[in-house]
Amino acid sequence: MNALARWDSQRRSREARRARAQSLADGKHVAAARIGALLQAVIEPGDRVCLEGNNQKQADFLARALAALDPAAVHDLHMVQSVLALPEHLDVFENGIAARLDFSFSGPQGARLARLVSSGQIAIGAIHTYLELFARYFVDLTPNVALVCAQAADREGNLYTGGNTEDTPAIVEATAFRSGIVVAQVNEVVQALPRVDIPADWVDYVVPSPTPHVIEPLFTRDPAQISEIQVLMAMMAIKGIYAEYGVQRLNHGIGFDTAAIELLLPTYGESLGLKGRICSHWALNPHPALIPAIEAGWVQSIHSFGSEVGMERYVRARPDVFFTGPDGSMRSNRAFCQAAGHYACDLFIGSTLQIDLAANSSTATLGRIAGFGGAPNMGADARGRRHASAAWLQAGRESRSGLRGAAATPRGQKLVVQMVETFREHMQSAFVERLDAWTLAEQAGMPLPPIMIYGDDVSHILTEEGIANLLLARTDEEREQAVRGVAGYTPVGMARDRRMVENLRDRGVIRRPEDLGIDVRLATRNLLAARSMRDLVQASGGLYAPPARFRNW
Amino acid sequence: MSNPAPALETLSYAFPGTKPAGPFAPVLAGVVGSGNLEVLLEASAEPVCRFDVQTSARGFGSIWEAVLGDFQRRHDLAGVRVSIHDMGATPAVVGLRLSQAVAQLRTP
Numbered sequence: 001m002n003a004l005a006r007w008d009s010q011r012r013s014r015e016a017r018r019a020r021a022q023s024l025a026d027g028k029h030v031a032a033a034r035i036g037a038l039l040q041a042v043i044e045p046g047d048r049v050c051l052e053g054n055n056q057k058q059a060d061f062l063a064r065a066l067a068a069l070d071p072a073a074v075h076d077l078h079m080v081q082s083v084l085a086l087p088e089h090l091d092v093f094e095n096g097i098a099a100r101l102d103f104s105f106s107g108p109q110g111a112r113l114a115r116l117v118s119s120g121q122i123a124i125g126a127i128h129t130y131l132e133l134f135a136r137y138f139v140d141l142t143p144n145v146a147l148v149c150a151q152a153a154d155r156e157g158n159l160y161t162g163g164n165t166e167d168t169p170a171i172v173e174a175t176a177f178r179s180g181i182v183v184a185q186v187n188e189v190v191q192a193l194p195r196v197d198i199p200a201d202w203v204d205y206v207v208p209s210p211t212p213h214v215i216e217p218l219f220t221r222d223p224a225q226i227s228e229i230q231v232l233m234a235m236m237a238i239k240g241i242y243a244e245y246g247v248q249r250l251n252h253g254i255g256f257d258t259a260a261i262e263l264l265l266p267t268y269g270e271s272l273g274l275k276g277r278i279c280s281h282w283a284l285n286p287h288p289a290l291i292p293a294i295e296a297g298w299v300q301s302i303h304s305f306g307s308e309v310g311m312e313r314y315v316r317a318r319p320d321v322f323f324t325g326p327d328g329s330m331r332s333n334r335a336f337c338q339a340a341g342h343y344a345c346d347l348f349i350g351s352t353l354q355i356d357l358a359a360n361s362s363t364a365t366l367g368r369i370a371g372f373g374g375a376p377n378m379g380a381d382a383r384g385r386r387h388a389s390a391a392w393l394q395a396g397r398e399s400r401s402g403l404r405g406a407a408a409t410p411r412g413q414k415l416v417v418q419m420v421e422t423f424r425e426h427m428q429s430a431f432v433e434r435l436d437a438w439t440l441a442e443q444a445g446m447p448l449p450p451i452m453i454y455g456d457d458v459s460h461i462l463t464e465e466g467i468a469n470l471l472l473a474r475t476d477e478e479r480e481q482a483v484r485g486v487a488g489y490t491p492v493g494m495a496r497d498r499r500m501v502e503n504l505r506d507r508g509v510i511r512r513p514e515d516l517g518i519d520v521r522l523a524t525r526n527l528l529a530a531r532s533m534r535d536l537v538q539a540s541g542g543l544y545a546p547p548a549r550f551r552n553w
Numbered sequence: 554m555s556n557p558a559p560a561l562e563t564l565s566y567a568f569p570g571t572k573p574a575g576p577f578a579p580v581l582a583g584v585v586g587s588g589n590l591e592v593l594l595e596a597s598a599e600p601v602c603r604f605d606v607q608t609s610a611r612g613f614g615s616i617w618e619a620v621l622g623d624f625q626r627r628h629d630l631a632g633v634r635v636s637i638h639d640m641g642a643t644p645a646v647v648g649l650r651l652s653q654a655v656a657q658l659r660t661p
Binding site (some may be wrong): 463464489545 | 613616646
C-alpha cells in the first residue's frame with residue numbers, strides 16, 4: 001500500500017468548491033440573484049456538467065445563468081445531458097463556456113447544433129440513447145456538477161419532482177455519490193413537501209427560480225387532426241398485429257398514428273372482442289388519447305417516462321392505473337421506464353421519416369443532428385431478455401423457423417413495428433434507396449450512420465398498403481421485396497417485382513387490408529372514440545385540463 | 554388578379570375488364586376538399602372501366618396511371634365509369650376512396 005497515495009482528491013475538490021460558495025448560501029438556499037456567483041464558485045474549467053434538459057421539463061433558469069457566465073473564468077466544460085431543447089443549451093458553446101458534448105436528443109435545436117459542429121465550436125463525443133447516456137453517468141461520464149430542476153424544495157433541501165421526475169434521479173444519484181455538486185432550481189420553497197423525491201443530503205444548493213420552469217406538452221395530439229388513412233392503419237395494427245400476437249405489454253411512440261390506435265381500442269378493438277386480450281400494460285407517458293380506453297376498462301397499468309401537462313388531476317384520480325406516491329401525485333422516472341420499455345414490453349410501434357430496403361429506419365435528415373432519445377432502446381430486440389410471453393415466443397418462432405445451428409436456438413423476439421404512410425407531406429417518400437443518415441454521417445464525420453432502428457430489429461412495417469412481416473422473410477431479397485411490397489406508389493414501391501410480392505402475399509409475409517378481413521368502409525373518423533380535445537375532456541369526466549393552445553372550443 | 558388560377562389537369566384512362574358490373578345506382582365516396590377527393594361510380598355500356606380524373610395537383614399522371622391500373626387489376630371491372638374530382642389527395646387517400654366505393658358497389 002502506498003502511504004503517499006491520495007484517494008480522496010474528488011472529495012477534497014468538492015469541499016474546496018463548497019468553501020468558495022459558503023458566503024453565497026443560507027444553509028442550502030441561494031437567492032436567485034446570486035446564481036451566477038454560485039455557479040462560478042462551484043464549476044471549474046474542464047468540468048463535466050449536466051444541465052438538466054429533459055424531454056419535457058427544463059432547468060431553464062440555470063441554463064440562462066450558465067450561458068451568462070464569464071468564459072474567462074468558466075470554460076471548456078463537457079456537457080453531458082440527455083436533451084438539448086433550449087437555445088441556452090447551445091449558447092453555452094457559442095459563448096465559449098462549453099466545448100464538448102455527449103447527449104441523446106436535440107429535437108428543436110438540431111439544425112443549429114449541426115452548424116456549431118461544422119464550425120468546430122462543438123466537439124460531439126457521441127449521440128446516445130437515454131439509457132445509454134444514463135449508464136455512462138455511472139461509468140465514465142459522471143457529472144462533476146449537476147444543475148437540475150424540481151417542482152419544490154423544503155428548508156432542508158429535500159426536493160419534490162412529482163409527475164415530471166423524468167431524468168432527475170439518475171442524474172442526482174450519479175453526481176451525489178461521486179463527490180459532485182448538485183444545484184437544484186425550484187419553482188417554490190415550501191414548509192412541507194407533498195413527498196420527498198430526492199433526499200436533501202444528495203442536494204448541495206437550492207435556488208428558487210424567478211419563473212416556473214419550462215415544460216412542454218409533447219405527447220398531446222388533437223384527435224381532430226387524425227386522418228382516415230391513420231384510422232385505416234390503426235385498424236390494421238390492431239387486427240393484423242396486436243390481435244395476431246396477443247400483445248399485452250407495449251410502448252407507443254409519439255404521434256398521430258399511435259394516437260389513432262389508442263382511440264380505436266374502445267371502438268374497433270371492442271368490436272373484435274379484444275378487450276382484456278391486448279393492451280393491458282403500458283410503458284407510456286400519460287397520453288390524453290388513451291383516456292377513452294382507460295375509461296372503458298382496457299388498461300391495467302401505465303408506467304411513465306415523464307408526465308404530460310394537463311393530465312395531473314386525471315392521473316391522481318386513477319391510482320390503480322398510474323404510478324402515484326402516497327401523496328396522490330404521479331411519479332415518473334425516465335431511466336426505469338426506458339428499462340421497462342426495453343425489457344418488459346413485447347411490442348414497440350412508432351413512426352419514422354425514412355425506411356430503406358433493408359428496413360433500417362431513421363429520422364435523421366440532412367443539415368440536422370438530432371439523435372433519437374429513447375426510440376432505439378424501445379425499438380430494439382432485448383437480447384438479454386429471458387422471461388417468456390406468448391407474443392414474444394410467437395415472434396421468435398416466426399423468425400427462427402427453418403433455421404439451423406446457433407440461429408435455431410429457441411428464443412423469443414420483440415415486436416418492433418414501423419408505421420408510416422408511404423408519402424409524407426409534400427409527396428415526400430417515406431421509402432428510400434439510401435437513408436439521408438449515410439450522407440449525414442459523411443458530412444459530420446460520424447463513425448456510424450445515425451440509424452434510429454436497425455432493420456434486423458424491425459419485425460413489421462405497416463403502411464396504408466399493408467403489413468410486411470419481416471420475421472417471415474428468409475433472404476435479403478425477400479426482405480427487400482417485402483419492403484417494396486408495402487411502399488405504395490413511391491419510387492421504391494413502383495420498382496417492386498410484382499410476381500415476388502404476390503408470392504410473399506400468398507405466404508402471409510405481406511398482408512393487405514382485405515387479407516386481414518378489414519372493411520375499409522369503416523375507416524372513417526367516426527370510428528375514433530374521441531374526435532376532438534373536447535371529447536377527451538368529456539371522456540375524462542372533466543379531470544383532463546388541456547393546455548390553452550389545445551383549447552379550441 | 555392578373556394571374557388566373559392554375560387550370561385543373563384532366564386525365565383519362567380506360568382499362569379492359571372481364572367482370573361486367575351490370576346496372577347499379579351511382580355510388581359516391583369522399584368529398585372534394587383539401588387533400589381529399591370525390592369518387593363517383595356509374596354504370597356504362599362500355600366493356601371497360603373508364604376513369605376521368607380532374608385534379609388540382611398537376612404532374613402526377615404516372616402515379617395516377619399506376620394507382621388506377623392496380624385498382625383495375627384487383628377488380629377487373631367492365632361497364633363502369635369512374636369520375637374523380639381531386640384536390641391533392643395522396644395515393645393513400647385515392648386508394649382508400651376507390652376501395653370504399655367498390656365495397657359499396659358490391660353491397661346488395
